[in-house]
Amino acid sequence: MAKTYSNKINKIRSFALALIFIGFVIMYGGIFFRESPVIMLIFIALGMIALLFSMVVYFWIGMLSTKAVVVNCPNCEKPTKILGRVDMCMHCREPLTLDPDLEGEEFNEDYNKKKKISAVKSD
Incomplete structure (x- = not known):
């Protein structure tokens, strides 16, 4: 099957959107560890790191998009x-x-x- 290509800006935006969903899934995974606050806090912190990284990627592609x-x-x-x-x-x-x-x-x-x-x- 032939490789499908897409626009580079859209690829990076899709990656940042996926990071947002991954961050939420990680944070919701912490709900399964309600009895252990430390593990729950670790899951929430990892999810927040993914959300913050997506924000950095969105900012970066926004700056790159202005120069395109x-x-x-x-x-x-x-x-x-x-x-x-x-x-x-x-x-x-x-x-x-x-x-x-x-x-x-x-x-x-x-x-x-x-x-x-x-x-x-x-x-």
Whole structure:
């Protein structure tokens, strides 16, 4: 099965959202240890750490999103943000690039890695 790609900003936002749910699940796991306040406190503290880490990730991607290049997708004509050399449209998943050397090439996320550029282009 082919690998499905999505926009980098949406991937990171989804990761931060998953951290929120994981934090809540960890905190609710502490309910099973009501008789032992120390273990319950540990579960609540671990859940809060996950929630705080998600807040840091949301802040980081927000700052990164302000620096992203906004382009209009040629397929759906909606504005989308691009991080790196290649990215997907947030709306229609059209492969997008700002590098003229990569136009017409098959989409590959490895083009964003500096060390693997020459190896990927030679394939």
